[in-house]
Amino acid sequence: AGANNYKANASQFGTYSVTWTVTNGACTATTNQSISFYKKPTPNAGPDQNICGLSTTLDATASVGTGTWSQLSGPVTGSLGNTSQVNSSFASTAFGAYTLRWTEVNGNCPAQSDNVSIVFSDNPAGNAGPDQSLCGLSSTLAGTVTTGAGVWSGSGVATPTDPNTAV
DSSP states (O other): OOOOOOOOOOOSSSEEEEEEEEETTEEEEEEEEEEEOOOOOBBOOOOOOEESEEEEEEEOOOOOSSSEEEEOOSSOOOSOOOSSTTTTTEOOOOOOOEEEEEEOOOOTTTOEEEEEEEEEEEOOEEEEOOOOSSSSSSSBBOOOESSSSOOSSSSTSOOOOOOOOOO
């Protein structure tokens, strides 16, 4: 007896049953085989996000199979809500840049992944300084910034990005 090879093709993904029939004179034997065809996942972790604060909702788009969120990098380990939901929550205790991965598997296809960048920034804080009442036509401003960068706007500002600019 020799090997008999048969190539199975499908027009759609799914599970199919094929039957192998062997005859020897008046005798017949049959066996069935199940063949599953799976679509390769094409995950999409969603758009990168710049967030003022320490929490966000992720926005992956599922393709096929099952998906799972994981954290690849960041200043600290953040907290993922339901890791199998495309719109899981993600929160942290530290500001900075994080990379998260959405990985999908479907049947025996190799896992496929896509990454998303999340940047958590602190709320900017600044002070324009005290009000001034002057004799003359010039002054020096006294702005302060504790988080972020400040920019002056208005008529006569010499250097808008200098907290202590002349006006």
